Amino acid sequence: MKRLALGAALALLPLVAPAQADEPLTYGVRPFFLIDKLPDGALKEKLLSCTGQTPSRTTFSIGHRGAPLQFPEHTVQSNLAAARQGAGILECDVAFTADKELVCRHAQNDLHTTTNIVVTDLADKCTKPFTPASGDTPAAAECRTSDLTLAEFETLAPKMDAADKTATTAEAYLGGVPTWRTTLFADGAELLTHKQSIALFKSLGAKFTPELKDPAEAMPFDGFSMDDYAQKMIDEYKEAGIPAADVFPQSFNIDVVKYWVEHEPEFGEQAVFLVEPGDDWKHDDQSTWVDTPAEIASMGIKYLAPSINMLVALDDDGAIVASDYATAAREAGLKLISWSLERSGPLASGGGWYYNSVTDAIDTDSDYYAVLDVLAQDVGVVGVFSDWPATVTYYANCFGL
Structure with missing residues (x-):
């Protein structure tokens, strides 16, 4: 029995000695690389005015799978990198094994x-x-x-x-890594169980945003239902003594989010419904929206996380502005989170899927900050996922978010 208890305790520990919550943070060089590319104007002037600031952790900055622009995603090292860049919320996308762990x-x-x-x-x-x-x-x-x-x-x-x-x-x-990523930090990277991620993120002073992934397996899986799966994820936070106020459980499956709202109301208070556009989706045509923001809010859901391309659009002058969908979500009283900045690599060719609603205005890496500025100031998001959190942390610190 003692050996079993020890094994259970070790399962809760991170795999390496982590950085501490009070470790000095760093922006590194990337935010300044992007700021230098910005055209002269108010945004560049504001961001340059903050070059001497001391980085501080902010929940506006969310590590998307850690910092996978350069580190293998969902590893100890990827999350350490994100925390050291000031990400105040870290993500574990949750899947299950054959023995339902x-x-x-x-x-x-x-x-x-x-x-x-x-x-x-x-x-x-x-x-x-x-x-x-x-x-x-x-x-x-x-x-x-x-x-x-x-x-x-x-x-x-x-x-x-x-x-x-x-x-x-x-x-x-095993190859095929895009040229704008790197394998320099892959050597010795370590996988994480969900329990290990909880222990690690807690030690780093970060909050938690686990995403329950829709399984590839038909459910129930060997008697393990979607409700069991959703409940098990929440139970692991309870077992670790994590306050519900520090957890933002996410899912693209609205039934899962509704389950948390109904069965785990303390955790459901911050449950996040993730959405992405369908092929016929248009930001200014409610008939193409699967659920309107008002309908989502009526279900007791308070956090909505659309992809970037759902929240920004171009006005008649070709400038990036808040989309009609973003305006409707704000009017419905929903708190907005968006994903995922710096997932697309270099933006010189229009930015790819994440920016397909504003492609004509995207032509340089500095447009990461142009889009982020609209998300923060016009859309009014409360957090942004990024593959390199330092970029968002710098902006948030500069603007006091």
């Missing part, structure tokens, strides 16, 4: 791109083991957390999220 993964079926599983002895356990590229058929694999027990999951080595679809060997398939 909770781990931090962006998707239940991403192990083939985020770990080394395809070159390990566990490769044959994958839902779809690696197949090499052949002719016009790309290399492929699908490996799920639910293919493995927790003990097996913990043997994997995390990597930058990527795959080389031209690969003819499993070793080559």
